[in-house]
Amino acid sequence: MKKxxxxxxxxxxxxxxxxxTDAQKNGIIKSGKVTLVISNNRSAYAxxxxxxxxxxxxxxxxxEAGSQTEFERIITEKLxxxxxxxxxxxGFMSILSKDFTDRxxxxxxxxxxxxxxxxCGEGFYGLKVHEAALAKGVKxxxxxxxxxxxxxxxxxxxxxxxxxxxENDTPEKLQRRVMQQxxxxxxxAAVEICCVNILKQKEKKQ
Numbered sequence: 001m002k003k004x005x006x007x008x009x010x011x012x013x014x015x016x017x018x019x020x021t022d023a024q025k026n027g028i029i030k031s032g033k034v035t036l037v038i039s040n041n042r043s044a045y046a047x048x049x050x051x052x053x054x055x056x057x058x059x060x061x062x063x064e065a066g067s068q069t070e071f072e073r074i075i076t077e078k079l080x081x082x083x084x085x086x087x088x089x090x091g092f093m094s095i096l097s098k099d100f101t102d103r104x105x106x107x108x109x110x111x112x113x114x115x116x117x118x119x120c121g122e123g124f125y126g127l128k129v130h131e132a133a134l135a136k137g138v139k140x141x142x143x144x145x146x147x148x149x150x151x152x153x154x155x156x157x158x159x160x161x162x163x164x165x166x167e168n169d170t171p172e173k174l175q176r177r178v179m180q181q182x183x184x185x186x187x188x189a190a191v192e193i194c195c196v197n198i199l200k201q202k203e204k205k206q
Contacts, residue, residue, distance in 0.1 A: 001030075002199060002202075003031060004031060004033075004085040004086055004195035004198045004199055005035045006087075006088060007034075007035070007084040008034055008037050008038075008046075008090050009037075009039075009087060009088065009090065009092040010037060010038070010041075010046035010050075010090050011040055011046075011092050012041070012091045013046060014044065014048075014090065014091070015091075015184070016088075016091060016183060018049055019183070019188055020034060020187065021034060021049070021055075022188075029192045029195070030192065031195035031199055032085070032086060032191055032192065032194075032198075034053075034055055035082060035084070036055065036058065036078070036079075036084060037050035037058070038057075038058045038059070038060070038078060039058075040059070040060060040061055040092070044059075046090070046091075056082070060075065068097060069097075072100045085107065085202075086109070086194050087104055087108040087148075088109055088110075088187070088191060089109070089110040089111075090187070093125070095122075095152060096108075101148055101150050105149075107194075107198075108147065109145055109146065109147055109148060109190055110155075111143060111144070112153050113130065113143050113175065113178050114129050114133060114142065114143070115140070115144060115160055115162065116144040116146060116153055116157060118133070119132045120144075120152070121152050121153050124152075124153070127175060130178070134169060139164070139165055140162050140163070141162070141174065141178060142163045142182050143160070143178055143182035143186060143187075145159045145160075145186050145189075146158055158190045159190045160186070161182040161185060161186045
């Protein structure tokens, strides 16, 4: 069976990468396979996870590249060289330019730890999202998987899942619950949806 080739872009611990590779093993993701992990941080634990799963890794930092343009050119080259069909941003701490997102239109997805359009956009990442949700006093939060365009968290929504906020929540507790109950469920599901669509498009072109 043909599978879409997936590249996962990471910067940190790689828990969402783990959720994707686990979903492959468990048959949740049937139409795609992670064949490349790219990191912009040489000490990212996600690289260890990739090696343990025998996935090819590549690392480039913006500092090494010297500019955003060159950084993106190097990544683009790697994606093309590896015939990547779908790009998954999994805690990738680098904003991508319009040139890059236009080139891979409807081929880049991201998971964000809130129900977009709440608590999203520039400056909203990691614990900051959950701190903002608790400060606002929301009773329900969640996660969103969306296509990536040049606006941070601005692309079309693919899947969302709501998560209840508890009275004694800390940002850390809420972050963990959102990961377990939402992110790690909807990200693999969205990957499968996108891979199915990519394979259909490829068939039509043949």
